[in-house]
Amino acid sequence: MKTKIIDRSRCVGCKNCELACIVAHSPGGQLAGAYAAGIDKAVRARTKLEVDGDGKRFPQFCRHCAHPACVDACMSGALEKRADGLVICDPDRCVGCYMCVMSCPYGNARPSMGEAQIMIKCDACTDRACMACVAACPTGCLKVGEGTEAVVYNVVG
Amino acid sequence: MARCQSADTCLSAFLEKKSSVNTAFDRMDEQKLKCGYGELGVCCRLCSNGPCRVTPDSPKGVCGATADAMVARGLLRAVAAGSACYLHVVESTARRLKAIATGESPVRLRAEGALDELARQLGVSGGSVLEKAGNVADAVLADLYRPRHEAMTLVKRMALPKRAQTWEKLGLLPGGAKSEVFDALVKTSTNLNTDPVDQLLHCLRLGICTGLYGLNLTNLMNDVIMGEPEIRVARTGFSVVDPDYVNIGVIGHSHSVFAGLIQYLETPAGQQLGLVKGAKGIRLIGLTCVGQDMQLRAAGSGGAVFAGQAGNNFTQEALIATGAIDLVITEFNCTLSGMEPIAASMKTKLVCLDDVCKQTSSELIPDRYGHELELGQRLATLAADQYAARRGGVTIDIPVHGYADVVTGVSEKSLVKLLGGSLEPVIALVKNGTIKGIAGILGCSNLAAGGHDMTTVALTRELIKRDILVLSAGCTTGGLCNTGFCSPAAKEWAGPGLRAVCEQLGIPPVLNFGPCLAIGRIEIVVNLLAEAMGLDIPQLPVVISAPQWLEEQALADGCFGLALGLTLHLAQPPQILGSPVVTKVLTQDLEQLTGGKVLVELDPVKAANALEAVIMAKRAALGLEVPA
């Protein structure tokens, strides 16, 4: 399957992945419109650049876990681990209880902002040809390859 | 990896052939991944707490600046820088005029008639020609150097009275131009002004400084020094270069910086320098806007030593790659850094006359007032020596490129002259609907909006097809000349009304006003139209577009257009879309204030539709026939 490969040693902290994700999930899907209604109404990225305990940049991406804690926590059935390996949220079923936010050990199940009170998470850009974050990453920190898991962190650096 | 394409297919083919040369057309692909924060204008690098980027997770800078504040600050800084660039040009032109007036400079004034008109307009007197010239220069310099709290006195003499009233009402009458720039920098520093509306008004004031001083007064003083434009037919494109001559490429924006060199080359002694090295002589090759200026005024100065305009900003690297250029002289932008390695490989010498455009490998030979002829001689000698040293060692390959029948030399005065003494014929054509309106296609070229000159050409094609007369100035016209739009045959691409007019007057559907400084001339034409029709500018069926605007100067020019009350089209938005307030003010609210507004549309057909709709709405409001 298509695997997102993350080599965090290459991350320069430009946050282009975040913005690309915001744009990909904004109505219209264009950069020009992403902030048009004001920052309070802009959608939130499904990913976040964080600083790790070691002080280094840590691009924090959903891992589409083999045993997703977010799915176990979901009391509405909105979150599902699909047969293709992806963990996907159905926004119509989500009630915004944020049990998943409480449960994802990596912080990738996130409360929405600027949208209805629902959780948001990486959908692996299933409706796009290429994952928006990967396409926007200028350093090669994010790449797509073949593998058996949806997301792989190369543990170096 | 794909090389960026040009609307000028000969140029694209030449770049294809020269694939071992790295140009902006190649680097565009390497840089295709853009930073969205920069595009939206929501990355602030003003202080050590930054850079701060606005996202829904971090909606404010550390200082508390919102997206609106960051965007407005960024825009005002850019406009201030752009304005500063043009003010640098007008300042140095006025100082040259002053140096000539005092007798310090040996440069001779080529158009005394133009001086009389300018002095009259500015309300400046003087017994002798030189005294008058000195007083004009003093009046301009005095305004430029005024403190911010003192309004500049020439504004009301340059502007349409109705406009000046509107500006006064809105508090837009600028204080001393350089102080306006200075305070814009103050305002946009960190933890100072964060009111987007105040900053946008400051942009408009800088627009007025830019337009009336940076553009118009530079043109009018250069007309006095270098001669007035006259309509004539000329060749453009790389084919203007003859390898048998010593070829000096010129890059910049200040025609009169070359006064000494031109004056010297016009003498037999000047040409002799080339002849003794075995060349047929020494000639100047136009690049960027200063070349456009030389082409514009070739009838009055340098006609014999100016080979012609080769191309606009992004053609310079290719021109040097032909191997036929021995020396490149730069005095302002658009001096592309990318030319340096190409010049090195072609053994082309780079000289710069003003440290504002100093490059790593160029030799700085400062242009000093009073020493113009010495400088001219030194440059001619350098060029001839370089010719002798490099020819034989480099391959010369000049493509067949450009058009031989480009109509040039159009100015506010030469146009009136062509029309028989007034703008009435044009007004009549507009009123009866033969021409629906007028569009100024202005500014730069970039590689971003579809490719080099792509949007400029496509939009122009759409407009003339719709019987809209196009006036062009800047690198847009450089591109339009090399794609045939400024040649009489272009009438075939025009709609029936405009084509008939072209045939009747023997003009192309796109009138080539020359350099970007001549955006000011087009705006004078607009002023004259408003005056003749008894209207204010926003009422006219006139629009402007800077389809492929490139740099900060273009933004400052654009602000002048907005202050004048014109609808300004841009193919790509400035870096403002992160701010709903700035975006809304510029694209909507401003129309209630000055009458101007920004219209952003990348697609040339849609843009032409939108611009046509604006023209039609203005026609309708004037009770003019609105053709279906």
Place this chain on the structure above:
Amino acid sequence: MNYVIIGGSAASTAAAREIRQRDPGGRIRLFTRDPAFYSRCQLHLLASGHRQVAQANFLPHAWAERFRIEVFHDDAVTGIDTGQQRVRTSAGREAAYDRLLIATGARTALPPVAGLAGSRTFGFRDLADAEALRAALPGGGRLVIIGAGLVGCELAAELARDGHRVSLVEMAPHPLPLQLEAETGALAASLLSAAGIDLHCQDRVARVERDAAGLPVAVHLASGTALPADLMVVAAGVKANTELATGVGITTNRGILIDRQCRTNLPAIFAAGDVTESEDVIVHQIMPSAIWPAAVRQGQVAGAVMAGDTDSLARNTGLRASVSLCGTSVVAIGPVNQATADHWTKRVYRYRNSRGHRCVKIFFTDGCRLKAAILWGEITNAGVYGEAIINGRDIHDEQIVMPDLDGARRGIAELSIR
């Protein structure tokens, strides 16, 4: 292999799915007293009418068919014959089992208050409760909710939002006593009051006054306050549904005792979810775990082990809650109130984020270990703290007061759960 599952909710359905994934040929029968699959956690939304029962189904479309589960709705198991290994149901069915799972959950516990039992007093655990309350609400009367725990608070906020007149009574000094400490408790109280809820903390329902027809008139509190009442909802604790187990020799305390494989003391019988007591990995105590994720996880482990596989409750805890109080998100993890009395260090970080929200983060640490946390107003990354608490991860002192994760995230990149 015959599997019988008692219950049709979080633990039971998770178990059924795990069994099917491991035993394609086994027969799985699931008996539930409920008329349909629905998420109990959404009962307040069903009571207010903001959601319908069909929307509250937490299972994927055609779940029973896909996993070939024989589901018997509205059919309660009435007895277990451990010798014969079969169960009897209220509809008269009998089902033999090789493996049995008891996942009967819990029910509302009515406090022994004079006059409380009777008409117009509702529990709040089943669909029937929510529907009965929904039917009674249009009367427009005064509603008294007893207990300001998660269920009471959520229901009160939901109904107050729709304009109902709601009183909320809580014995503890502040709402959500198990999830919040004094400072955040006070914030919760002011939020609920600002939402129009008539809140009475540190008070107790002493008796319910009823008229001659037996209809409620007022709820009298120990403090002497009398709350006019037309409807009452009891949300002051639950009792595990252990009845089936106690009679047949299964060891129970407050719930059925299970080990890390969800086994009861009887060999073929497993239990999972709110009906059980198990070891909590954060406090190392045997206790009930009354939250959905714990029930799901226990169901998964039970299912895997019943089907002959191995799995373990390595991360079992019920000490986690996420609640949205009138639009403010709150997450509490770990024994926050036990902590206050303990030798742990409490650090409070108060701030207003740049969206203008008031936020509080409270951390309880034991040396360099994070033990408990309350996130008020900004809950992003809550799970990362949870992970640190559950795993006993080291935290650097100076980092923990930061609003960000820093220490909590240390090494998370390399972490793989389970």
